[in-house]
Amino acid sequence: MAAIAAAVDRHFDALLPVPDDARADLYRCMRHAAIGGGKRLRPLLVAAAADLHGVDREASERVGTAIEAIHVYSLIHDDLPAMDDDDLRRGKPTAHKAYGEATAILAGDCLHALAFEWLADADVHPDPFVRAELVAALARASGPAGMAGGQAMDLAAAATPFDLTGITRLQQMKTGALIAVSVEAGAILGHVPPEGRTGLRGYAHDLGLAFQIADDLLDAEGDEDAAGKRLRKDADARKATFLSLLGPERARAQCRMLTEQAVEHLHAYGEEADLLRAIAAYVVERDR
Amino acid sequence: MAAIAAAVDRHFDALLPVPDDARADLYRCMRHAAIGGGKRLRPLLVAAAADLHGVDREASERVGTAIEAIHVYSLIHDDLPAMDDDDLRRGKPTAHKAYGEATAILAGDCLHALAFEWLADADVHPDPFVRAELVAALARASGPAGMAGGQAMDLAAAATPFDLTGITRLQQMKTGALIAVSVEAGAILGHVPPEGRTGLRGYAHDLGLAFQIADDLLDAEGDEDAAGKRLRKDADARKATFLSLLGPERARAQCRMLTEQAVEHLHAYGEEADLLRAIAAYVVERDR
Numbered sequence: 264m265a266a267i268a269a270a271v272d273r274h275f276d277a278l279l280p281v282p283d284d285a286r287a288d289l290y291r292c293m294r295h296a297a298i299g300g301g302k303r304l305r306p307l308l309v310a311a312a313a314d315l316h317g318v319d320r321e322a323s324e325r326v327g328t329a330i331e332a333i334h335v336y337s338l339i340h341d342d343l344p345a346m347d348d349d350d351l352r353r354g355k356p357t358a359h360k361a362y363g364e365a366t367a368i369l370a371g372d373c374l375h376a377l378a379f380e381w382l383a384d385a386d387v388h389p390d391p392f393v394r395a396e397l398v399a400a401l402a403r404a405s406g407p408a409g410m411a412g413g414q415a416m417d418l419a420a421a422a423t424p425f426d427l428t429g430i431t432r433l434q435q436m437k438t439g440a441l442i443a444v445s446v447e448a449g450a451i452l453g454h455v456p457p458e459g460r461t462g463l464r465g466y467a468h469d470l471g472l473a474f475q476i477a478d479d480l481l482d483a484e485g486d487e488d489a490a491g492k493r494l495r496k497d498a499d500a501r502k503a504t505f506l507s508l509l510g511p512e513r514a515r516a517q518c519r520m521l522t523e524q525a526v527e528h529l530h531a532y533g534e535e536a537d538l539l540r541a542i543a544a545y546v547v548e549r550d551r
Numbered sequence: 552m553a554a555i556a557a558a559v560d561r562h563f564d565a566l567l568p569v570p571d572d573a574r575a576d577l578y579r580c581m582r583h584a585a586i587g588g589g590k591r592l593r594p595l596l597v598a599a600a601a602d603l604h605g606v607d608r609e610a611s612e613r614v615g616t617a618i619e620a621i622h623v624y625s626l627i628h629d630d631l632p633a634m635d636d637d638d639l640r641r642g643k644p645t646a647h648k649a650y651g652e653a654t655a656i657l658a659g660d661c662l663h664a665l666a667f668e669w670l671a672d673a674d675v676h677p678d679p680f681v682r683a684e685l686v687a688a689l690a691r692a693s694g695p696a697g698m699a700g701g702q703a704m705d706l707a708a709a710a711t712p713f714d715l716t717g718i719t720r721l722q723q724m725k726t727g728a729l730i731a732v733s734v735e736a737g738a739i740l741g742h743v744p745p746e747g748r749t750g751l752r753g754y755a756h757d758l759g760l761a762f763q764i765a766d767d768l769l770d771a772e773g774d775e776d777a778a779g780k781r782l783r784k785d786a787d788a789r790k791a792t793f794l795s796l797l798g799p800e801r802a803r804a805q806c807r808m809l810t811e812q813a814v815e816h817l818h819a820y821g822e823e824a825d826l827l828r829a830i831a832a833y834v835v836e837r838d839r
Contacts, residue, residue: 285707285721286700293695340660345652364633368656369703372628372663376694379667383687392679398686399671406664407581412574415657419573433573 264545267310267327268303270320274328278381292362292370297335300353300491302551304474304542305330308445309452311538312463316453325387326397326448332378333405334441339371341414347496354491375405388452396451404444413437417502425503431472434505438478439471446470465528466539473521474546476514479506481551490551522547552833555598555615556591558608562616566669580650580658585623588641588779590839592762592830593618593733599826600737600751610675614685614736617669621693622729624662627655629702635784642779663693676740684739692732701725705790713791719760722793726766727759734758734827753816754827761809762834764802767794769839778839810835 275297281290306327313323342349342357343364350360359367381387382397403409413436416425425433446467450460479497483506487494497504506514522543529536563585569578594615601611630637630645631652638648647655669675670685691697701724704713713721734755738748767785771794775782785792794802810831817824 285704285711285713285717286695288707289695289700289703337660340656343656345656365706366703368628368631368633369699369706372625372659372699373695375660375663376690376699379686380690380694383683383690385683390679391683394683395671395673395679395686398667398683402664402668402671406668407574407577407661409664411657411660411664412577415577415654416573418653418657419576423573425573 264303264307267307267324268301270324271303271306271328271331272298274324275332278328278377288362288366289369289373292358292366293374295355295361296339296352296358296370297332297374300355301331301335302549303327303331304546305334305441305445307542308442308467308539309448311536311542312446312449313452314538315449315463315532315535316455318449318452322387322452323449325381325384326452327445329378329381329387329397330401330441330445330448332374332381333401333410336371336374336378337405337410337414339367339374343367346414346418349493351492354488390454393451393454397448400444400447400451404440409436409440409444410438413440420502421500427505427508430503430505430508434475435468435471438475439468442471442474443467462528462531466525466543469521469525469528470543470546473518473525473543476505476518476521477546477549479504480511480514480518481549482506483511485551518547552591552595555595555612556589558612559591559594559616559619560586562612563620566616566665576650576654577657577661580646580654581662583643583649584627584640584646584658585620585662588643589619589623590837591615591619592834593622593729595830596730596733596755596827597736597740599824599830600734601740602826603737603751603820603823604741604743606737606740610740611737613669613672613675614740615733617666617675618689618729618733618736620662620666620669621689621698624659624666625693625698625702627659627662631655634702634706637781639780642776678742681739681742685736688732688735688739692728697724697728697732698726701728708790709788715793715796718791718793718796722763723756723759726763727756730759730762731755750816750819754813754831757809757813757816758831758834761806761813761831764793764806764809765834765837767792768799768802768806769837770794771799773839806835 279290279294281287309327310323339358341347342352343359349357358370379398383394388394413433416433417437446463450463482494482497485494525543526540567578567582569575597615598611627646629635630640631647637645646658667686671682676682701721704721705725734751738751770782770785773782813831814828
């Protein structure tokens, strides 16, 4: 994790040089939100899934950085006063607190565009079919059928009562889609055809749900200093979550069951999938 | 223009069906901003440039719709209270006035992601190299080195005094980059290699600047009902613009000179470039 986190920071640092013009604050804001901190779970998943198929680490790090750029842009926009109105993220002031709302909105938009610019770059992969497939998969996962659509549902969740099926769908879109596309990207880079991705897709699906339940538990029981952000937001907003619907005991059991199931999906792989298995174990145990 | 505008509306309508779930308002907001009204200059440029090289109209319309989606997302975000704080756009309430700020931010983000999803789709072009090149070009044109970077400079323009060189660079990024990539996309679809695009690039460069000067003149002298949006914003913000730096007479002359220059760049083409020439004439004469 530390090696991938350092690589992602290095890539962001190289890709976001502060220009000597009126856009300096825009770039500083992107760097503030993108560099340092964060679990870098998505780049780690790209690298772990790509490793299975002998993909060059430089390539999987670049793709991981592009997916992380989408994740970071979504955090910047979700933290805005009109959305979740948060002041603290990764132990630092949120982007709009540090640079103002207008710059934060634009910094999010820029990271969004840059993610696709980086993915479409020939340095990522010499085969344009791979690049086009990566772009299509990431765009689908981050748009209205994925992450942003899930966030729209989440905004409605305070007003509309969601049941367990509804919450599952919401979370599969809001956080699950980007986790799934991270694993999928490793397979795309490894030239694995769609029919060969069933195990990896099952793993990513269950991992994504386990991750979200762990997130709900952390929100309710975690330490704000360790998390580096405001917690107890779900209870304050009286939102239906896995936790509010299942209760802490069943939620914890469900999270453990899902990670076991995630690991079972990897049965066709040997020790080359141990990193993916370790990630599943981390997801239940993490404190941030 | 009417045919392309109808085609763009038809594509948006087909690509943005309102789902029967908690995302209904998100989709309604995208449709509100994307469908109906607008000059559709960018899709028109894609089609006109693609026509030169015998590209199928269905393909150029799809690419034009994707570029227009980027344009529409930028209008939604630029209109937000934290940015230009506008209530009226294309004669209708702005997206955040109609659907609230949170939904408007997400609708912009969704159109942004969808633009790349549509471009990367195999239906746009069977050659993945073409699709990857379209994505890379549009991402570059809309990110910090293009449209969004220009908008960041524009926000700084009220505080920092820009000279003519500075304003030219700002406008080449803010509006010029998306106009240029529209023409470029026609060439990419037509398999024209970069060294064969010099004339088209010269045309797009001069057209983009002429378009912006015409926009400044409309802002100062135009009719708000015809424009369908608030005008006199530049003067109110005391921003340096082409108009404030050149004065109305020289600005008008410069706009005419640039469109003539734009047309001269097309000298290698015969009557197959008449639509591009007509667009240049329209840009100086338009009233909205």
